Amino acid sequence: MRNVKCARCVKCGKEYEAVPNLTNCACGGILDIIYDYDYIKTVLTKEKMAARKNNTMWRYRELLPIEETTPDTPLRVGWSPLYEADRLAKILGIKKLWIKDDGQNPTASLKDRASAMAVAKAQEAGAKVIACSSTGNAASSLAGNAAAAGLKTYIFVPARAPKGKVAQLMTFGANVVSVQGNYEETFELSKAAIDKWGWYNRNAAINPYLSEGKKTVSLEIAEQLDWKMPDYLAISVGDGCTIAGVWKGLKDLYAIGFIDKLPRLISAQAEGCHPINRAIANNEPWYPMEENTIADSIAVGVPRNADKALNAIRESNGIVVNVTDEEIMAAQKLVGTTCGVFGEPAGVTGAAGLKKLCEQGVIGENDTVVSVITGNGLKDVANAIKACGDPMSCPNDMEQLLKVFADNGIDPDKA
Numbered sequence: 001m002r003n004v005k006c007a008r009c010v011k012c013g014k015e016y017e018a019v020p021n022l023t024n025c026a027c028g029g030i031l032d033i034i035y036d037y038d039y040i041k042t043v044l045t046k047e048k049m050a051a052r053k054n055n056t057m058w059r060y061r062e063l064l065p066i067e068e069t070t071p072d073t074p075l076r077v078g079w080s081p082l083y084e085a086d087r088l089a090k091i092l093g094i095k096k097l098w099i100k101d102d103g104q105n106p107t108a109s110l111k112d113r114a115s116a117m118a119v120a121k122a123q124e125a126g127a128k129v130i131a132c133s134s135t136g137n138a139a140s141s142l143a144g145n146a147a148a149a150g151l152k153t154y155i156f157v158p159a160r161a162p163k164g165k166v167a168q169l170m171t172f173g174a175n176v177v178s179v180q181g182n183y184e185e186t187f188e189l190s191k192a193a194i195d196k197w198g199w200y201n202r203n204a205a206i207n208p209y210l211s212e213g214k215k216t217v218s219l220e221i222a223e224q225l226d227w228k229m230p231d232y233l234a235i236s237v238g239d240g241c242t243i244a245g246v247w248k249g250l251k252d253l254y255a256i257g258f259i260d261k262l263p264r265l266i267s268a269q270a271e272g273c274h275p276i277n278r279a280i281a282n283n284e285p286w287y288p289m290e291e292n293t294i295a296d297s298i299a300v301g302v303p304r305n306a307d308k309a310l311n312a313i314r315e316s317n318g319i320v321v322n323v324t325d326e327e328i329m330a331a332q333k334l335v336g337t338t339c340g341v342f343g344e345p346a347g348v349t350g351a352a353g354l355k356k357l358c359e360q361g362v363i364g365e366n367d368t369v370v371s372v373i374t375g376n377g378l379k380d381v382a383n384a385i386k387a388c389g390d391p392m393s394c395p396n397d398m399e400q401l402l403k404v405f406a407d408n409g410i411d412p413d414k415a
Contacts, residue, residue, distance in 0.1 A: 003040050004065050007031040007208055010307050018065055020125035023206050030307055031208040032248075033065050037255045046258060049223060055079040057113055057216040063252050065212050070120050074148035075106040077116040078216055082224040082370070088338040092358040096368040098230070099351075100221055101341050103376030107137075107144040107168060109297070109347070110217055110242060110374040115141040117213030118202040119149045127200035128152060133190035135183055135238070136165035137297045137346075137375055142202050143172035154199060156190035158183050162296060162380045182291055184302045204241035205304025214245030215252070221370055222253050229259050230368040232319075234266035236349035237276055238298030240309025242374065243267055247312035263370075265318035267309070268353025270295045270328065275302075276309050277320035286310070294325045294383050297346030297375055319362060321353035328352045329387035332377065342377035342384070350374070 006015040007022055011029030016022065018033060025031055044062040052059045057078030058066075080102045089097035105112035115138065122130050130146050131154040132138055139155040146153045153174040157166065158181060169176045179186040187203065194201050204210045222229060229250075237243050243265060253259045269277045272292030279286035286306045291299040303309065313320065323331075328345050331352035335341050343351070351371045357363045377384045394404045405412060 001065055001067060003035055003062055005034045005036050008034050010311065020121045021127075021200065022208055023201060030205065030305060032308070033208055033212055035063070035252065035255075037252075041256050044256065046227065057116060057213065057220075060216055060219050063219065063249075064117070064216075065209055066120055067124055070124055073116040073119050073145060075112070075116065075145055077105055077112045077145070079220060080104045080217075082221060083339060083341065085339050088335070091334075091338065092355060092363075093365055094358060094363055094367050094369060095365060096230070098221075098225070098370045099335065099339050099341055100217065100370055100372045102217060102372060102374055103341070103343060103347060105141075107141045108376035108379060109137040109141055110214065110372070111137045111141040112145060113213040113216050114138065114204065114210035114241065114245075115145040115202065115213070117209050118142065118200070118207060119145045119151060121207075121209050122151060122200040123149065125200060129154065129197075129199045130202050131155070131190060131194050131199040132202035133157070133183070133187040134161075135296050135299055136161045136379065138202070138204070139174070139176075140165050140168035140172070143169045143174035147172040147174075154193065156186050156193070158186045160296065162382070164379050164381065183300055184288070187302075187304070203304070204239055211241050211245035211248060211305070211308065214242050215249030217372060218246045218249035219253065222250070222259055225370075227253075227259050229261045229263050230370050231263055232266050232363065232367060232369045233263045234268060234350040234354045234369060234371040236295070236298050236346050236372075236374050237267045237269050237309065238300040238346065239303045240276055240305035244305055244308030244312050246372075247316060262316060265313055265316040266350065266353055266357065266369075267313050267318055267320045268350045269320070269322050270298060270349060271322045271324045273299050273301055274322045276306055276313075277322055279306070279310060280313055280318075280320045293328075295328055295346040295349055296380070297344065298349060319357065321357055323349060323352040323356055327356060329383065331355055332384065332387045335373065336377075336388075341373055343373040344375040344377050344379040345383050347373045347375035347377070
């Protein structure tokens, strides 16, 4: 890979050759992929990007740690829509808002980006089996992307994983282990199994290539905005891999001169599980928390990518905000009714955090923001129904219909 210099530990700084089956540093720290920006500048221009017809995450190959001979993965991952959300911006009282709907990826979450990268690197390593632990989305994304590539998967999920996500796993033919415990216990069992059988490791805490896949969401946002960056970028945060990847992508673009401004990151976590935000707010090391939130995809009490996430928030002069489950469900309905975008609870946590910051006056009327919806609401319909309520029920009778409308305060004669 001519565009990659090495992999460097974020803790001790030790450097490693960027081989396909990289894991953690000997000190236990997570590795970061280091690029040769001078070389990349000679092979990639905005004009070259604009002429490309490949509307997937692989359009950014010069900025990804992939061999030139490695084929694109089979599923269409990336290039999700970026919507202008003028109605919601007006409600929030800000100048401009865009919604990036990453629930439009093949298995309906942003984590397809990381899993596509894992499949590509597993193929480079000659692996036939990939494994991971997950609260749900990483699992389904790996199972789907691996199935399309003909690779076998072993997936470990906590028992509380939503049925919709488990159904995806089973449909994709994964070997699914529902662990009787929380996410931390699920992770430990997956790690032991991976070590025992030598499977390719898709766990974000171990595999440094996954945040490189996730960073493509910020590369797309920049390109879709014609390289003019907003003031803020809001994102839901769980284990820290996504927000770290978002920041890495933005720094890559800044280093090669594609953007001249770095937005501040908004790290949104659930009030019932916010170890990363607590560390920032209290200016202290992170330590574990219980996992008490309906937003299962970000219910990570022991974040395995905390170091990269904390660095990203601090380097961007970012803002942390915690939201209750009630605020998350309210945001789920608000985004749906104003933007027509259906996000799962974890998927709209960034939007919930943005709403709260606007109400507090932290984000002002002259500010511009991109909010990323990280997963589709069909992943967790039970909580969507809780957020929005049941439909009106009525027999096949017009008089009864009029009564039902009246009981619900609806006047169909009014637009």
